[in-house]
Amino acid sequence: MRPYSPGLEGVIAAETALGFVDGANGRLLYRGYPIGQLVEHGTYSAVAELLWTGEWRPDARLTTAPIPGPVMTALRALPPTAKPMDALRTAVSVWGATQVLEWPPTPEQARAVTSFSPSALAAFARLRRGLEPIEPDPALDLVTGFLTQLNGERPDPATARALDAYFIVGAEHGLNASTFTARVIISTRSDIASAVSGAIGAMKGPLHGGAPSEVVEQLHRVGTPEHAEQWVREALDRGERLMGFGHRVYRAYDPRAAALRKVAESMEHKPDWLDLAIKVEDVALRVLAERHPERPLKTNVEYYAAAVLQGVGLTPDLFPATFALARHAGWTAHVLEQVAANKLIRPDARYVGPAERDLPV
Numbered sequence: 001m002r003p004y005s006p007g008l009e010g011v012i013a014a015e016t017a018l019g020f021v022d023g024a025n026g027r028l029l030y031r032g033y034p035i036g037q038l039v040e041h042g043t044y045s046a047v048a049e050l051l052w053t054g055e056w057r058p059d060a061r062l063t064t065a066p067i068p069g070p071v072m073t074a075l076r077a078l079p080p081t082a083k084p085m086d087a088l089r090t091a092v093s094v095w096g097a098t099q100v101l102e103w104p105p106t107p108e109q110a111r112a113v114t115s116f117s118p119s120a121l122a123a124f125a126r127l128r129r130g131l132e133p134i135e136p137d138p139a140l141d142l143v144t145g146f147l148t149q150l151n152g153e154r155p156d157p158a159t160a161r162a163l164d165a166y167f168i169v170g171a172e173h174g175l176n177a178s179t180f181t182a183r184v185i186i187s188t189r190s191d192i193a194s195a196v197s198g199a200i201g202a203m204k205g206p207l208h209g210g211a212p213s214e215v216v217e218q219l220h221r222v223g224t225p226e227h228a229e230q231w232v233r234e235a236l237d238r239g240e241r242l243m244g245f246g247h248r249v250y251r252a253y254d255p256r257a258a259a260l261r262k263v264a265e266s267m268e269h270k271p272d273w274l275d276l277a278i279k280v281e282d283v284a285l286r287v288l289a290e291r292h293p294e295r296p297l298k299t300n301v302e303y304y305a306a307a308v309l310q311g312v313g314l315t316p317d318l319f320p321a322t323f324a325l326a327r328h329a330g331w332t333a334h335v336l337e338q339v340a341a342n343k344l345i346r347p348d349a350r351y352v353g354p355a356e357r358d359l360p361v
């Protein structure tokens, strides 16, 4: 009997040279480079190119792309109550129907979908508020363009830089569920738009798409720094989980949280609750360690992602779709890696149904 691993836990299902998630030591490397250095010295465009091509080109530049007519028609047809993740998944699907996406997928195709999606999300976010979408400005880099198309005004450079840092830390994270989905889809010789729209569908689930908006709600419940200690202790006594702490892989401080904390602290428009967040983090780490010294629970990426996303002015319901925009680089890099040595991904299931029997005729 071959072993069955529920959730494929512990199963090596691919080889990758893209992201190395070193949970025991709290390290995340993209093609060998530590995430902290990439955030400090890189841009999302350079990091995306690194993932796609393996080359470090700090001056690489992506811009947002125009939205094809049929995509705009589809976005206009959606109800304003549609979830931004649904709108983004739909937009990528319609976009794919307007493109000639030949096999095998190329870095050019990866650039095209990564440049298209921010325009689509910004357009939907405006349409649902009764506002007209804004055309991309090719003079702006991808993240500045996204914020401009979303808000109708150019962000200050510090704000754009903060969101760019968030995009870098969100770009890639090994063989997570959505990335695996993208690889499965492309392994059938489908196309990059199908792989990305499938990946968005996988990321939409609450077990994957992250909890930054819950971190915001948690801080609202804490209220004030003076109340932090009592709130944390009472929440743990009630058996609740502290949002933004713990991780399946990282047993040490999540290196993405460390990079984003630095960014959040240096932001011009810090959310007014950042000081509260820092206080709650100090208390939470102390109390979690005190209660279970044998079980390390440290800050995860979502904690400071919330600060950065709120600080750049995004509403919490846009957080998951913004995470999806950032992950386009990783999804598409995995697509390229998969097709470079393609083998159809087709695991087996163990049959546990009835033995052969006759129909009751």
Ligand code: ACO
Pocket (backbone or CB within 6 Å): 208, 210, 211, 240, 241, 242, 243, 244, 245, 246, 247, 248, 249, 295, 297, 300, 301, 302
């Ligand atoms: N607060 C308090 N206790 C916790 C927390 C937490 N944040 N996280 C885990 N624990 C406790 C659990 O209650 C459990 O205790 P028990 O054994 O006494 O029942 C123990 O630690 C182990 O928990 P698991 O669920 O087995 O840990 P796992 O590694 O599967 O969970 C997860 C990881 C889901 C992230 C968890 O830590 C959690 O729920 N955190 C809060 C939500 C959150 O921040 N999510 C975003 C994660 S970042 C990301 O996924 C991109």
